[in-house]
Amino acid sequence: MGPVHSVVCADSCICAVVSLDRSRLCSRGSPDTNVKTDFIRVNMSQRYSRVTFHHVIGKAAVKGRCYRGLSITRSVQDNQFCAVNPRFIAVVTECTGGGAFIVISVCHTGRVSPLLPRVCGHSARVLDVKWDPFNDLRIASCSEDCTVKVWNIPPNGLKADLTSPSKDLLAHGRRVSLIEWHPTARDLLLSSAYDCKVFVWRLDAPEVPVCVINTHSELVVCLSFNADGSLLATACKDKKIRIIEPRTGRVLQVCVCVCVMTYDKDMNFICDVPLVQESCCGSRKVSRILFLWDLKMLVSTGNSCWNQRQFALWDLEDLSEPLLEEDLDGGSGVIFPFYDADTHMLYLAGKGDGNIRYYEVSAVKPYVHFLSEYRSPSPQRGLGVMPKRGLNISMCEVFRFYRLLAVKDLLEPLSFCVPRKQSEGFHEDIYPMTAANEPAMTADEWLMGQNKGPLLMSLRPGAEALDTSPTETETPANQDTEYPPDIIADLQDWTEDDTQSHDWISSRTCCDLNRTEPSEVSLHQREETHDLQEQLKQRDDKIRELELELKNMRNHMRASF
Numbered sequence: 101m102g103p104v105h106s107v108v109c110a111d112s113c114i115c116a117v118v119s120l121d122r123s124r125l126c127s128r129g130s131p132d133t134n135v136k137t138d139f140i141r142v143n144m145s146q147r148y149s150r151v152t153f154h155h156v157i158g159k160a161a162v163k164g165r166c167y168r169g170l171s172i173t174r175s176v177q178d179n180q181f182c183a184v185n186p187r188f189i190a191v192v193t194e195c196t197g198g199g200a201f202i203v204i205s206v207c208h209t210g211r212v213s214p215l216l217p218r219v220c221g222h223s224a225r226v227l228d229v230k231w232d233p234f235n236d237l238r239i240a241s242c243s244e245d246c247t248v249k250v251w252n253i254p255p256n257g258l259k260a261d262l263t264s265p266s267k268d269l270l271a272h273g274r275r276v277s278l279i280e281w282h283p284t285a286r287d288l289l290l291s292s293a294y295d296c297k298v299f300v301w302r303l304d305a306p307e308v309p310v311c312v313i314n315t316h317s318e319l320v321v322c323l324s325f326n327a328d329g330s331l332l333a334t335a336c337k338d339k340k341i342r343i344i345e346p347r348t349g350r351v352l353q354v355c356v357c358v359c360v361m362t363y364d365k366d367m368n369f370i371c372d373v374p375l376v377q378e379s380c381c382g383s384r385k386v387s388r389i390l391f392l393w394d395l396k397m398l399v400s401t402g403n404s405c406w407n408q409r410q411f412a413l414w415d416l417e418d419l420s421e422p423l424l425e426e427d428l429d430g431g432s433g434v435i436f437p438f439y440d441a442d443t444h445m446l447y448l449a450g451k452g453d454g455n456i457r458y459y460e461v462s463a464v465k466p467y468v469h470f471l472s473e474y475r476s477p478s479p480q481r482g483l484g485v486m487p488k489r490g491l492n493i494s495m496c497e498v499f500r501f502y503r504l505l506a507v508k509d510l511l512e513p514l515s516f517c518v519p520r521k522q523s524e525g526f527h528e529d530i531y532p533m534t535a536a537n538e539p540a541m542t543a544d545e546w547l548m549g550q551n552k553g554p555l556l557m558s559l560r561p562g563a564e565a566l567d568t569s570p571t572e573t574e575t576p577a578n579q580d581t582e583y584p585p586d587i588i589a590d591l592q593d594w595t596e597d598d599t600q601s602h603d604w605i606s607s608r609t610c611c612d613l614n615r616t617e618p619s620e621v622s623l624h625q626r627e628e629t630h631d632l633q634e635q636l637k638q639r640d641d642k643i644r645e646l647e648l649e650l651k652n653m654r655n656h657m658r659a660s661f
Contacts, residue, residue, distance in 0.1 A: 153443055153460060153530075156498065158474035158516045167204065167511035169212045171195070172481060172504050177227045177277060178321070178387065178434045178451060181482035182511070183239065184502050185231045186490030188253060190239055191504065191511060192226045192482075193218065199226035199243045205257055206490070217258035219251055221265055230279050233487070234539045238266075240289055242276035248291045250303060269301055271309050280323045284554050285546040286539035290332075290346070292320040298334070300346060302543050310547065313349040315342065327393035327441075328540075330551040335389040341400065341419065347547065355419040390437045391416075392446075395463050397423070399446060401435035409435055411448060413467055424467045428457070438485055442534050443498050445471070447516075452479045456501070458516070474514065481506040488534045493559055494625045496520050496527060524626050531559045 173181055173192040181192040184206075192201045199222035204212060224244035232238040237255060242248045250267035274294035282288035287303040296318060300311035318337040325332060325346075332346040341355040386402040398414040400422075409431050412422040428435065433452035439445075439461075446468070449456045454476040460469045484502040491497045492515070499516040518530050536557035541550055 153445060153498070153518060154471060155519055156443075156445070156458065156471060156516050157519065158456065158458075158472075158514055160476065160503075161513040161515070165209050165513060167209060167212055168509065169214065170202070170504075170509050170511055171214070172506045172509060173225070174506070175225055175227065179228045179277070179482065180436065180484060181229075182484030182502055182504055183229045183231045184484040184486045184490075185236045186487065187236045188231075188239075188257070189484065189502060189511065190219075190229045190231065191484075192229060195220070198223050199245070201226050201229050201241060203239070203253055203258055217261045219258070219262045221249055221251075221263045222247065224275070227275065227277050228279050230281055233281055233283065233535075234286060234537055236537070240279050240281070242279045242291060242293075244275040246270070246272050246275055246293070248272075248276055248279060248289070248301070250289070267303055267307060269299075269307055269309075271299055272297065278320065278323055280325065282329045282546065283325050283327065283535075284329050284540040284552055285543055286541070287543045288329075288546060290323060292323060292334075294319055296320065298323070298332075298349075302547075304543060311347060311349065313344060313346065315344065315349060315351050322388045322390075324390050326391045328551045328553045329546065331391075333389045333391060333398060335386045335400065335402075339385060341386055341389060341398075341414075343416075343419070347549070353419050355414075387434045388437055390439055392439055392441070392461060394441045394444070395461065397461075397463075399437050399439070399461075401437055401448065409450070411435065411437065413461075426468065436483060438483075438499075438501075440488075440499055442488065442532050443530065445499070447499065447501075449480065449483055449501070451481065454479050456514070474516075476503075478503075478505045478508060478510075478512075480504060487537070488531075489537060489557070489559065491559075493526060493531060494524065494629070496530060498530060524629050526560045528560075533558055 167189070170191055171194045173194050175181070175192070183190045187206060188203050189206055190201050190203050192199075195218075198220060200218040200220035202212070202216060202218050204216065219239075219241070222241065222243040222245050226241050226243050229239060229241045232240070237253045238250065239253060240248060240250045248269040249265035250269070251262060252266045253262075269289075269291070272291065272293035272295055276291050276293040278290075278292040280290045282290070289301045289303060290298060291301065292298045296314075296316045298313035298316070298320060299309035300313075301307075302310045313332075316334065316336050316338070320334050320336050322335040323332065324334075329346070331352070332344045334342045334344060336342065339356060342351050343353040344351055386400045388401045390399050391397075392399055392413075396416045398416055398419075399411060400414065401409070401411045404410050404425075404427060407430065408427045409429055410425055410427045412426075413424040414422050428448070431450055431453060433450045435448050435450045438447040438449065440447075444461050446459045446461050447456055448458070456474045458471050458473070460471055461467065462469070480503045482504040484504075486500040486502070491500060495515075496518040497515050498518055501514040501516075503512045503514055504510075505512055518527075520527065533556040535554040538555050538557075540552040540555050545552075
């Protein structure tokens with residue numbers, strides 16, 4: 101692989117990196133070479149300093165907080181089969197005579213009744229489900245019956261089997277494998293099928309696609325929007341990564357992932373020579389692609405020429421070669437990437453694996469810093485991710501997976517937390533402004549060519565959404581949601597990490613927010629935390645007294661002899 105770009109950053113930014121050994125310096129400007137530091141500072145139009153999350157730790161829920169007795173689908177499709185929002189969890193289930201998925205409340209932990217009502221309007225196996233990011237009661241599903249259906253879930257959950265969708269989208273000629281909601285516009289949905297076509301649907305209009313993307317020669321295995329929905333990245337079985345303008349279907353960039361092994365006349369291996377068409381990468385196969393929204397990068401996962409699972413980082417402006425390639429292992433399952441733009445953390449979870457690796461990603465070399473790895477003996481068939489507004493902020497939770505464990509018919513919550521000595525209160529340094537559950541624009545505005553970033557909201561109780569667009573006014577977006585039950589064990593003994601930094605200022609918190617009193621739920625959690633701390637303190641005092649008595653007894657016995 102050729103030399104990697106030294107600096108890749110967002111628009112209007114000034115980057116400076118000072119190496120620990122003071123021997124190498126990469127800067128725009130003339131920094132002081134006598135400065136020694138162990139972090140990277142990036143100054144953008146709204147300045148903030150980067151913080152590393154070295155001590156983030158993953159902890160699975162106890163058995164009583166899991167969801168047991170689920171008949172998880174046995175489909176071989178490489179999808180996640182699980183979708184989560186702060187109110188409901190949707191899991192694709194195995195059934196006969198059609199396709200179905202189950203919708204259960206987040207608070208309904210324990211054993212799930214086999215007689216629980218299901219969404220069962222498909223005539224063949226369900227392949228993918230996704231919740232509407234702006235409506236917790238609307239979910240889309242796709243199936244082998246060549247249809248995409250949109251369902252409205254009652255606020256109190258299903259009381260009977262749901263068979264009538266609110267929208268039935270019929271245009272694909274073969275089974276539909278992928279669906280994806282637009283990240284900022286209301287009522288826009290993408291679907292991809294085995295007919296190698298990608299359709300853009302407008303749900304507030306007649307049930308016909310408003311855009312057709314017909315540039316793929318083989319099956320599309322992954323779709324990913326950028327932050328404002330103006331670009332679409334696809335990974336295809338023809339071993340190409342494409343960057344597409346989704347309104348018109350015009351291909352902006354293509355990267356071919358083909359590699360040819362070269363031998364001499366004695367059949368001795370020489371090197372891997374890329375077969376160049378447009379742009380070429382060193383990976384043989386790309387299975388997943390994902391935008392890193394705030395870094396102007398792409399991350400892809402796949403297999404190398406030697407059939408090693410790997411991931412790669414790409415500069416969005418130049419796909420001629422990856423910025424970074426790193427081999428993981430020799431496993432066979434697909435690696436699913438998940439990115440948290442608030443903490444700049446990348447999670448890599450393999451289908452059929454029991455481990456989840458997580459990294460910190462930056463816009464400057466070496467781009468990726470390995471943090472740690474969660475390990476479990478139980479392999480995961482799929483994963484769902486809780487949106488940020490559904491996390492338990494009182495326990496400093498920054499990410500939460502829901503792992504489908506088919507061998508146990510179990511759905512297991514897995515939380516990643518930042519350990520703090522004092523977890524009560526709101527930690528603004530690890531919870532910057534995040535994407536709200538309100539759309540930034542309508543479908544009409546997007547189809548007319550407008551691009552708007554997501555509305556931002558604070559996770560502080562009582563905060564309001566912040567519109568990043570100058571033409572829109574602030575819109576309330578922080579709905580009153582019930583926190584799920586605590587799935588985090590006692591964190592009081594964990595050590596404080598370097599994220600407790602007072603000079604860390606988020607680039608998204610430039611505006612003053614209306615601060616209200618904490619909710620009753622937050623007050624109740626604080627009282628419980630305070631009581632637990634008092635009990636721990638009393639136990640520590642008692643232990644010290646007993647240790648002192650034991651020490652005195654030993655001294656007395658030694659003196660008597």
